[in-house]
Amino acid sequence: MEPKLAVRDLDLHFSEKHVLKNISIDFPDKKIIALIGPSGCGKSTLLRSLNRMHDLNPKARITGSVLLDGQPIYGAKNDPVEVRRKIGMVFQKPNPFPKSIYKNVAYGLSLYGSMKKSEIDAIVKDSIVDCALWDEVGDDLDKSALELSGGQQQRLCIARSIAVKPEVILMDEPCSALDPISTAKIESLMLKLRNEFCIVIVTHNMQQAQRVADFTAFMYLGEVIEYAETKTLFDNPQKELTQKYLNGNFG
């Protein structure tokens, strides 16, 4: 099957530091793929290179390619803004804008500038409903998003990114700042969103990877060591490094 997102021979340097080393990996559509590995292994850096978030960092130098539906996303011909509309991102720390709930979700849509108010209203509502947040905030969308709890804020950030109808959603440790109940809500939300999107998630939590991910990639020192179906990777890792990491004796 044609991968939704494909990484080919990707190398990334921050100044002199070689952070990602010759990475090639396929992300299939309508699946959840987890990136795991010890801190500093480059998994967040890889995630951020999938929607050109390194563009504004003058120290970052990238070679190789990332293909969305077979089309390269890097290169002068491709507008990073277009890329990011198709490949959304949810950050580690919930980052709602200091605006109302409505304006947060409508933010991406309002940038298009040509939509009718009624269309935007409908999409805002759908996105909030899809993120299982409507029951909690539906009665007052004019409330500031900063008044919500951390878990609600993160679900709002997910609603905000699905409102622009992306094709891929990148999540950078979306639950690491949240309590177990909020985490469970986000996880069930991810499983629901899997029906529509390709989701790539960076996580430190191996139970989480096992609960939600169809595929898991183990990264170490800037390389993808092993990439397989989640159950295979956890039950029967092929590489010694992976076994060591999963057994928790690393160092």
Next chain:
Amino acid sequence: MKSSNNNSVQWFGIKALALCAFIVVLFLGIILYDIFSKGFSTLGWDFIFKYPKKGMTEGGIFPCIAGTILVTMITSIFSIPIGVATAIYLHEYAKDNLATRVIRASIRNLAGVPSVIFGLFGVVLFVDGLHMGSSLLASGCTLGLMTLPYLITTTEEALRNVPNAYREGALALGATHWEAIRTNVLPSAVSGIVTGAILGLSRAAGETAPILFTGVSFYLRYLPASVFDEFMALPYHVFILSTQHHAIEQVRPLAYGTALVLLLLVMILNILAFVIRYKYRNLNRL
């Protein structure tokens, strides 16, 4: 023994610091008391809304108040757009290289240049060079130049205080860099920018040296009719009444009254800055 010694050293240190703080407040208090007590009796509608009479020994200071307000308005029109734009460029777009570091260092150094130097520069550039003559416009631009370094620095500070997550969040939703700045960064920084601008302008309003050679006048019977006319201004009026007047003792109450009006004007601007900051901080917390 040793610890009690340390304790007494600490006690003495804290008291010394408190004393220093007290001295600062004391001098501020003395200055304020002096000006309020001697200037307050002069204040009144006539003083504020009438023209000076009989060689400035009687009457009001309306043209000075109007002149200071007008020149400050020109200063803000000139300096706020350029200052804010410069800060946005430096903080959001410019790469961190030798050139931007030199520019930043120059801006910091400009902030320390004595205002009289700005005055002389204003004569060369605006009055003569650009043929503005001795005028409101030349003075406003000179004060604007003087205010720019402060404005740029405070605006950059305000932009630095906007969490990077606001920029990245907007970019991740398909905003261009400028859209992220316009719709997300600037609204969060606006309170810092506005307070910085008001404080910078309140400083400009009280300056004498930059307007001295570029447009202020000793005495005028009319308000400036255009930006190319000369004007009267509060700080210069205080200077005239307290050092250059032919009857200094006689006009002393007027000098104090003028100083008080200038002080109140600056205080109002400062309170305004404070209110804006307070209001926006609460808004952002909501």
